[in-house]
Amino acid sequence: MPVLRGAVTFSRFRTEPSKEAPSDVKRWLTKGLKSHAFEPIDRRSEDERAAGFVELENAEASDFSTSNLFYGEYALFSFRIDTLKVPxxxxxxxxxxxxxxxxxxxxxxxxxxxxxxxxxxxxxxxxxRAVPRTSVLDVTWNLKTQQVQIWAASRKTVDEISVALEGALAVKVIGITPASMAQRAGIDDKALGPTAELIGMDLPATASVEDSHGEG
Structure with missing residues (x-):
């Protein structure tokens, strides 16, 4: 679990409620995660994949009790994906x-x-007889700033978790990237390109060592 140890690859987002903001954030978050909790693959079905939210330190649990979900101003939980395929x-x-x-x-x-x-x-x-392949990705949610970090390297997985959060909690999940921040600030995309100073266009085309040190 990268939140507590290991790799530190993550994507940052901010969230906005689709409706009015909940009065009890902790209760709202717990209820939402439970509504989209992980359920194991039914081996009698044709399903080859299952995904949903689980507790941070127990991928088999989805009770989301206060002591297992909230840590100070953060909510910490995980998203589990199981794949079951017969080769x-x-x-x-x-x-x-x-x-x-x-x-x-x-x-x-x-x-x-x-x-x-x-x-x-x-x-x-x-x-x-087959053993499912399990992948567990961590999620951190700052209850004060409403910023979310998804600890996953795969863009496809990050997008899947973002969509799951939107479905479970009726929020908009918006990436915190230079482009999105500029858009919110009303900055034109063209202004995000490298400046002439950055790429060295203001420097002379040629410069001798003697010129740089002066005559002596």
Whole structure:
């Protein structure tokens, strides 16, 4: 968990309520996170992915009790993503093994319908055995400034968490970048380019060592 230790890659945002600001920020935040809490993948379904909010130090919990969510002026929590996929190579190997056994036992290869039925059964069996790949990304929320930090390097993941926050809490999540800050301040985008001084355009095209030190 990068919030407490490890890597320090994060993206910064500010939030604005879509409606009127909540009177009880802590209660509002707890209720919102619970409404979009992580739920494990149903292995009986076709779902291959599950995502949602969890507690910072326990990716299996989503109670968001006061002692586990609020730290001074901050709310600290995480966003968990689980992916459950049966590798195509494993499915093929198991299906080939079954086909060989079926052909030997019945003195004929399986019909298409028989093979498709077995494929579905194998997929379900392998899903029960598969271990989900879990990724947990931390989020910090300053209750005073309403600034949010998402501790993730992937732009796609950062965007997903931003959308999840907007859905859970009915807020607008706005990136804190030079471009967005300039836009709020009414500064033209063209003014954000490097100045002539910065790239050295005001310097002479050539300058000798003798000139720089003077004549002596």
């Amino acid at each position: 195509a190579s494993m499915m093929k190997a198991e299906l080939d093994k079954w086909t060989s056994a079926f052909t030997k036992e019945n003195s004929r290869p399986p019909a298409r319908a028989e093979k498709n039925k077995q494929k579905l059964e194998l997929k379900q069996l392998l899903r029960q």
